[in-house]
Amino acid sequence: MKKRVALLIGCVILTLSLALTGCTPAAPTDTPAEEKPEVVKVGWIGSLTGDQAVWGTCELNTVKMRFEEINEKGGLLGKQFEVIGYDTRGDATEAVNAVRRLTAQDKVIAVLGPNASGQAISISSVLEEMNVADIATVATNPKVTIHDDGGVKPFNFRVCFIDPYQGAVAAGYAYDILGFRKAAVLYDVADDYSQGLTEFFEKYFIERGGEVVAREAFKFGDVDFRPQLSKIKEAGPEIIFMPYYYKEVALSANQARELGIDAVLMGGDGWPSEVLLEMAKDAIEGCYFVNHLDFDDPDVQDFKNAYTAKYNLPVELNGYLAYDAVELLAHAIEKANSFDPVAIRDALETAQVLGITGKINISKDTHNPEGKDAAIIKIEDGAYVFQQKYSAN
Amino acid sequence: MDWFYVKGILILSGINLMAVLGLSLLTGFTGLFSFGHAGFMAIGAYVTAMGTMKLGLPFIPALLLGAAGAAVVSFFIGRLTLNLKGDYFCIATLGFGEAIRLILDNVQYFGGARGWPGLPVVTNLTTVVIVDVIGVVILANIIRSRHGRNFKAIREEEMASQTIGINVFRYKMAALMISAAYAGVAGGMLAHLLGFIQPKMFQFIKSTELTITVIFGGLGSISGSVIGALVLTSLPELLRTFASWRLVVYGAAVVFIMISRPQGLMGGTEITFTNIKKLFSRFFRASGEKAGGGGR
């Protein structure tokens, strides 16, 4: 029995001492920051590794670039900024750790990102404990800013529109403007974003009187969609809704054409990328997707050119939203006239700012940008051509 | 080092430790190699969440329910796959882990791939430490008993164990079910730490990490598993500033550990096989030293 008690105590001591000592080597990193207090830290989290690395890397690059520009112009409220970005591998538990580190150790004034809903939902309890606000970039699940009971989460904000809205826009445009009545859906069953869009597209398309003739799924990581597409071909839809990211869009679009499917393809904000045009230019000719912005907007062009000049990479959609997240935060800091995280949060609640993805009016009740129009983009002659602003209902 | 951040790492280490302890019994002491334990964590997480959210149970009974759920599923999986050898068993467990995730992706009752938000956030350091200590004590008692010797006998010589009258299948089943229950508890605690669960959290890579941790700590050593879980959960945190180079270092470190010290941190199987009593006094002294050594 004694031995057992000793073992017990030993375990506890072991656990505590090892973890504590194991972590000390990282401590020196925060000392230099304390020496120059004039720098204000802003945190970013997202995927720098894993399947979402393309988007995460673009976000962090954008955030860094924007703050460098702000610093060159003399900073905000007389202070310079430092961006601290941590990788989450696309994993929710990693996101929680990263936010704990950002808020507690790095003492950031606000967190930008992440780009996925699962991570954004998981970090809210930490944000609330530490009283630091987060502005999500493309986390589109309604639950990111809203509790199950409808109450708003005090420290979660976002700059993008949400799944139900995007689904409604896609369904509305396909039914009302394009006049299609028979739709098929191919979606990624293992992806939250894809399932969310599918659900709401179906709901609104059927509500309007349309018919969903086929609903086929693949699993994240798949590269061949011909079995599902062959089945969809048999059902004879006029339009195929493809709510997933552009790598899979390119592959499935190419394979659809190879199988002789000539239906119009339509997608959400997982589509826009220059790489999509490179990969499937011919296959997506004449197809549509829902976007956050019009690419030909002059402001957008300026940013795009600056980014490409600096990083020699194409801008992904996340870059534009990360840009607006920075705009929103900068606006809130100026409005709050303080670097206090809670004051910034309060300023965010009623923030109104003109970003490159449109006017962002944060609603106090939902912490979403309300009334943001979606842009419909068509692929014509191998280029993204803006059609119109479209808002559902 | 801010305590709030350290606490976060400790809680996560403790949760991983629970899963690793179970896997240690299966892999380290019984010699079965699983790539599907993230699947059992997922079952534990969802059943526990069902307990707290849909059945209105308090956290601890719900955790037990989660453990039981994972164990029951492991029973059926074990019935079918435990007779398979080596890599065949590995791939079968791998397939199982992926299959569980696919089912959860499709079940809209639990939110499907979009996940299940709004779970009560009740896991804290105290609960994790208490659960871990209970987990270690139970496991240590199993290993020290007659049954523990039988597990190890199976690991060393399956056929000979069968010949001397050990019911190999039953022991393998026991190891699998216990390890699944541990993984289930870990999953349940994780769910109530994040307040949100999503099938995506329980990918193949999670199973791999658990197995790497067991081997890193040393097969057939509970203290090794404890240290392994702590070190390997903290390591990626220490490397956080490396950004995208982090996992490159992690991968290289895994290979380096394997080729430089394949017996793991806490030594090889030889120590454990000689004498159970001796092992225990030695195991305890060794872990005590380790703790002291780490403090310097």
Added chain:
Amino acid sequence: MSVFLQQLINGLSIGSVYALMAVGYSLVYSIMNFSNFAHGGVIMIGSYIGFFAMTAFEIPFATAFCIAALGTGLLAVIIERIAYSPLRRRNAPFLYFIISAMGVSIFLENIIIASPIGPTFRTYPKVFGTTPFIVGGVNIGRLDVMMFVISAVSLMLLIFIIEKTRTGMGIRASAYNLKASALMGVNTDRIILIVFGLGGILAGIAGVLFGMKYTVYPQIGNITLKSFIAAVFGGLGSLPGAVIGSILLGIIETFTSGYLSSQFRDLIAFVLLILILVLRPRGLMGKITEDKA
């Protein structure tokens, strides 16, 4: 009927991609008796070598193809030297090999992401054109035909090496019993290197073809999980088993998607895998090893 035929073609095509990956993996298994999880990483590197040879250096397809195959052959040998041979000398259990292999695959995937190459998706230049052949209402991709021919030729070459050459005899002997062959004067260390080299070359071929057919990205290695499962279907360590298992898996997956449920495709494939293993614990054509192992 034409839908059925189309699905059959789809299944064969998907299966042949798995097969190309599974053969290299099974070859290594037959000698080393462990699942070489680094194989997927090597395939991915092969795909990148071929891509950069063709785009950055504008080398013609056939040459780029060979460069990729030789490059990955070399890479596989290096991996063997660094990550496995120290374990081999220590007679470590198969578990350590698998973990070491996983370390290698994590390393390879992330070194591409972290390096200037980055996580961006890349597309091969179109070499074979995209208009499909249409035979009796069934569309057959040009690349599918090309892939089938290239894989068949390389598999036949492999079988020729194994069945007809002296080295091949050494490989067969070592696959039967590594220790005994060493005692009989086979230089097993050399044989193992050759086997890894051959496996690597196959990985390079698979990588380039995969990259051309689909796309090039750092996570290509993940798709090899499927080919591992396929190899288990067919029986580990058996080359014909790997091919048959892969084709079978491709067809099962396709027909499950096409006629049962695409949502539950992998679940159904998994249940079938378990059924096959329950009935035949060594897969369809698995290598018989002594029970003790």
